[in-house]
Amino acid sequence: MKKLITKSMLTMAGLAFSFCTMAQTEVFKVLASRGKNTLADGSSVFAGKKLSATDVIKVSDGSYLGLIHNTGKTLEVKEPGTYKVSELSSQAIAKSSSITKKYSAYVIGELTKAESSDIHANYQKNMKVTGSVERAVGDLTKMILPKTSNIINTVNVVSWPKTPKATSYTLEVSNMMDDVIFTKETNDTSYSLDLSTIKMPIDQTILLKIKANGLEIAPESYLLKTLVPSKAPDVFADKDQLSKEFAEESALNYMMKASFYAQNNLFLDAKKSFEAAIKLEPTISEYKSAYMNYLAKNSLLQYYPYER
Numbered sequence: 365m366k367k368l369i370t371k372s373m374l375t376m377a378g379l380a381f382s383f384c385t386m387a388q389t390e391v392f393k394v395l396a397s398r399g400k401n402t403l404a405d406g407s408s409v410f411a412g413k414k415l416s417a418t419d420v421i422k423v424s425d426g427s428y429l430g431l432i433h434n435t436g437k438t439l440e441v442k443e444p445g446t447y448k449v450s451e452l453s454s455q456a457i458a459k460s461s462s463i464t465k466k467y468s469a470y471v472i473g474e475l476t477k478a479e480s481s482d483i484h485a486n487y488q489k490n491m492k493v494t495g496s497v498e499r500a501v502g503d504l505t506k507m508i509l510p511k512t513s514n515i516i517n518t519v520n521v522v523s524w525p526k527t528p529k530a531t532s533y534t535l536e537v538s539n540m541m542d543d544v545i546f547t548k549e550t551n552d553t554s555y556s557l558d559l560s561t562i563k564m565p566i567d568q569t570i571l572l573k574i575k576a577n578g579l580e581i582a583p584e585s586y587l588l589k590t591l592v593p594s595k596a597p598d599v600f601a602d603k604d605q606l607s608k609e610f611a612e613e614s615a616l617n618y619m620m621k622a623s624f625y626a627q628n629n630l631f632l633d634a635k636k637s638f639e640a641a642i643k644l645e646p647t648i649s650e651y652k653s654a655y656m657n658y659l660a661k662n663s664l665l666q667y668y669p670y671e672r
Contacts, residue, residue, distance in 0.1 A: 390414040391453045392431040392439070395475040395616065396650040399427025411650050412476035419449040428648065430616045432472060433457070436465030438616035464609060466602070470623040474654035505533075505576045505583045510662045512587045513631040515559075516603065520588075520632050523554035524574045525667065531578035538573070538585075539565040549577070559590070568592060591628075599628050615645040619654065626658055634658065642670065 392415040401409040404420040409429065415421070421441070423429060429441040433456035441447060507524045524533070535555050537546035546562045548555060564570070568590035573583040593600045606624050610617035618641035625634035638655040645651060652670055659665045 396430035
């Protein structure tokens with residue numbers, strides 16, 4: 365009888381421990397929050413907050429929550445109402461896979477860090493590391509690109525800041541021997557470069573320059589290296605998987621894609637994904653801050669296109 369009582373007590377203690385562990389285990393992390401979002405006890409739900417399986421969230425009218433599951437799957441909550449985290453978790457688990465967690469750490473880090481001081485500190489730090497200096501206006505014509513980056517898609521939109529008094533611009537594409545293989549004159553400050561229309565070099569590496577016509581301004585060169593499946597199979601495999609998992613049009617899905625592109629030095633696609641996320645949710649400060657941080661890391665914060 366004594367052994368039976370002891371066994372029952374141990375079982376109950378084990379169940380109690382399991383319940384407490386489940387209650388304390390982080391199921392979601394809040395990546396972005398707009399409006400009045402609270403837990404059942406009235407405490408605020410903010411970016412960086414951890415949610416456990418036993419939590420209940422109250423989302424007010426006009427509010428927004430961007431969540432990331434511990435499997436790496438993203439989830440947006442836009443409709444007002446009361447939500448059990450355990451039920452939201454079931455939705456995420458049903459759609460999750462191993463690839464999502466691989467790129468979720470970047471998103472979590474960027475969306476939950478401190479904002480303004482970190483952004484400007486990163487910018488100044490990277491300016492020193494790269495040896496970049498602020499040149500006088502008109503010294504060089506620049507593009508909104510790092511000096512070296514990768515590309516993975518056939519069509520890539522390149523852009524540059526407007527140069528005062530320029531009559532037009534000429535985009536020049538060269539090989540590593542500086543032989544010009546493509547030119548295009550335009551009045552715009554961007555151009556959709558289709559690599560299928562260019563005779564690409566064997567090494568799949570090109571140099572870009574943008575010339576301000578009508579002015580005697582020297583252009584800078586920017587190196588773009590085209591990734592190919594035979595030399596970067598993991599990158600292409602991840603890209604295909606992410607495209608399938610994040611096909612739905614949502615800001616958080618674009619943030620996950622931006623994470624993938626950023627970690628593989630695919631600047632043009634990362635930039636495009638960040639801006640797509642902000643376009644879908646223009647009032648979410650966390651998405652804007654993440655984009656600012658990314659530009660700062662590449663010494664390009666001066667080209668941030670939104671109000672700060």
